[in-house]
Amino acid sequence: MIKYFMPTKIFWGKNCLQESGEFLKKIGTKPLIVTGRSSAQLSGALPELMQILYTLDFTFHHYAEIEENPELEIIHKGAEIFKAQNCDFVIGIGGGSPIDAAKAISVIAANNLKEREIYEAEKIKNAFPIIAIPTTSGTGTEVTPYSVVSDREQKKKAGFGNPLMFPALTFCDPKYTFSLPEKVTIDTALDALSHLLEGIYSKKRCDFLFPLIFNGIKTIIDNLQPTLSDPKNFYFREKLMSASLYGGFVIAQSSTTLQHSIGYPLTTHYGLSHGLANGIVMQQIMELYHPAIENELISLFRYLGMSRDTFYHWLNKWLPKTKLNLPEDFIEHASIEIMGSRNMAQNTLKISQDEIKAILHRL
Ligand code: NAP
Ligand code: FE
Numbered sequence: 001m002i003k004y005f006m007p008t009k010i011f012w013g014k015n016c017l018q019e020s021g022e023f024l025k026k027i028g029t030k031p032l033i034v035t036g037r038s039s040a041q042l043s044g045a046l047p048e049l050m051q052i053l054y055t056l057d058f059t060f061h062h063y064a065e066i067e068e069n070p071e072l073e074i075i076h077k078g079a080e081i082f083k084a085q086n087c088d089f090v091i092g093i094g095g096g097s098p099i100d101a102a103k104a105i106s107v108i109a110a111n112n113l114k115e116r117e118i119y120e121a122e123k124i125k126n127a128f129p130i131i132a133i134p135t136t137s138g139t140g141t142e143v144t145p146y147s148v149v150s151d152r153e154q155k156k157k158a159g160f161g162n163p164l165m166f167p168a169l170t171f172c173d174p175k176y177t178f179s180l181p182e183k184v185t186i187d188t189a190l191d192a193l194s195h196l197l198e199g200i201y202s203k204k205r206c207d208f209l210f211p212l213i214f215n216g217i218k219t220i221i222d223n224l225q226p227t228l229s230d231p232k233n234f235y236f237r238e239k240l241m242s243a244s245l246y247g248g249f250v251i252a253q254s255s256t257t258l259q260h261s262i263g264y265p266l267t268t269h270y271g272l273s274h275g276l277a278n279g280i281v282m283q284q285i286m287e288l289y290h291p292a293i294e295n296e297l298i299s300l301f302r303y304l305g306m307s308r309d310t311f312y313h314w315l316n317k318w319l320p321k322t323k324l325n326l327p328e329d330f331i332e333h334a335s336i337e338i339m340g341s342r343n344m345a346q347n348t349l350k351i352s353q354d355e356i357k358a359i360l361h362r363l
Helices: 021-027 045-056 072-084 096-111 182-201 207-229 234-254 263-270 274-292 294-304 308-316 328-339 342-346 353-362
Strands: 009-012 031-034 061-063 089-094 130-134 146-151 156-161 169-172
Touching: 021 045, 021 169, 031 045, 031 072, 031 096, 045 089, 061 072, 072 096, 072 146, 089 096, 096 130, 096 146, 156 263, 156 342, 182 207, 182 234, 182 274, 182 294, 207 234, 207 294, 263 274, 263 328, 274 294, 274 308, 274 353, 294 308, 328 353
Parallel strands: 009 169, 031 061, 031 089, 089 130, 130 169
Antiparallel strands: 146 156
16 A cells, blocks of 8 residues: 655745745744754845745744754754744744744744754654755755754664654745755765665655656756756756755655665765765675566666666766775774664565675775
8 A cells, every 4th residue: 555645845946935935924023044054144045035925024033053963962952042033933944954944943832842852753743834945956855744863972863753844835946956066966966866765675666656766866967967067057956956856856755775785884984974975885785685576677778768877877977986895893893773763664675784884895
């Protein structure tokens, strides 16, 4: 049986935020705007939102301390500010990091959660409404019920999910991605590609989403290089943003798999961006899953009009040429952490710790 749930109202296209006024009035009275240090401003989304809030006569508070792979401590600080400022909804502007932070702030504040209680599903009973304004094309968090949080003390990164964390509204305007640096454009595209592929790998896969999966993968392959050659081209940026949205639709139903679990320790210990951490294991993971999804991959590559080898050749263009040469003690420790991660439950075939170690050895 397949269950499909997608409660987010999506506004799509150039200047879509201009339509937000009447909807924001129905959501609340005072938002906490959650952003990173510079992207909300650079992308143009923050000034546009502030203008709308002034017109509506809304007061708001801006929390701009979110860094890449958002930290639990900084998120708790945001929740304290949310409560102290008497806010009643959150608006996350940015890549996955500020939007995930906004989601976590919403549930921490609504349930008075302490320390690591966000990981205890039974403690999440309420959430303040969440609005998402993406400025990257990758995570799909604008339409997922997940948030991924890093715990510096335990040197661990882990996601948690709850249907209450689907954004109520999301405003996807591709022009906000014009300012993305080349590396972030590439790495976030690899993240979206991972999500789409995981819609094939996952035990919870939704067969009727395959048209979106196949189209999303082709869209990335066709539009990544043109975007890098012409970064302010609305058409190309819109294509990449649509692939990210499709990836979000997919993992919102199917969850992520080993493909994502294996990337988390590479980010926390070696500082690899989230998308790159997915990208460098993508070929090995596809080969590992291949016996369980052979027919699906045949259909995919027929649709793409390329062989698996040609796809790997395309993929390798976006990856570093030097090897990581991971030390033995890291491989031992990380493989145990990966085996215990919640995404592992979705694998279509049984995967052993030795297979994970072998993948890490080859990086
Ligand atoms: P990000 O960590 O949000 O941002 C990466 C970098 O890009 C930051 O330096 C950011 O600057 C900058 N940036 C963002 N938008 C920009 C723009 N328009 N112009 C110029 N610079 C811009 O990157 P992300 O890949 O989107 O998010 C990664 C996070 O999302 C990870 O923690 C990952 O685990 C999580 N994730 C969540 C889900 C989910 O469903 N919840 C799914 C996949 C991944 P600032 O620091 O100034 O913002
Ligand atoms: Fe991801």
